[in-house]
Amino acid sequence: MKLAKRITAIVAIALFAATSVMAAQGGNPKKGKYLFKKHCKRCHVAGAEGGELTPLSKTMSQWDRFFKRDKHKAKPEIWGKFKEKDLKDINQFLYDHAADSDQPETCG
Ligand code: HEC
Structure with a gap:
């Protein structure tokens, strides 16, 4: 029983470490x-076809999920126009100023 608990704790820590590594980082937020x-x-x-969107529209994890999984599936052709690196930079900017970030920001 004790061992099982310890294993659970180790797995939890490993998962936490893995997801923090996966979170947006390494992009250039200014760019x-x-x-x-x-x-x-x-x-x-506001009023345009995609609707108003600012960094505050999502939380940090929602932005990461959007860039990793959703990949703009409402209009997938948009994604094909961007370089991987540019998307990383945009992801970084949105993440850094997300609703639950340290510096939430509406401009953008
Ligand atoms: C050609 C127009 C167009 C461009 C350019 C565009 N989008 Fe979109 N986007 C849309 C449309 C249309 C939707 C679907 C809106 C809806 O379903 O109401 C959408 C949906 C989204 C959503 C989902 C909104 C939600 O509530 O979850 C996100 C996030 C998003 N776009 C981000 C981006 C980002 C980031 C970029 C630039 C890299 C971008 N879009 C460029 C048209 C565009």
Whole structure:
């Protein structure tokens, strides 16, 4: 029983470490902000086809999930136009200023 508990704890720690590594990091948020304004905002302001979208629209984990799994499935062709690195930068910017981040930000 004791051993089982210990194993559970180790697995929990390992999973936690793995997910923190997977979280957005390594992108350039300044470049991401520029790219978001330039490429995403044209469809993502109030009244435009994609609807208003700011970093605050999602939480940090929601942004990561969006970039990893969803990949803009509402309009998948959009994603094909971006380089992997640019998406990483945009992901970083949105993540850094997400609703539950240290520096939530509406501009973008
Ligand atoms: C050509 C227009 C267009 C561009 C450019 C565009 N989008 Fe979208 N986006 C859409 C449309 C249309 C939807 C679907 C909106 C809906 O379902 O109401 C959408 C949906 C989304 C959603 C889902 C919204 C939600 O509530 O979960 C996110 C997040 C998103 N886009 C992010 C981005 C990001 C980030 C970029 C830039 C890398 C981008 N979009 C560029 C048109 C666009």
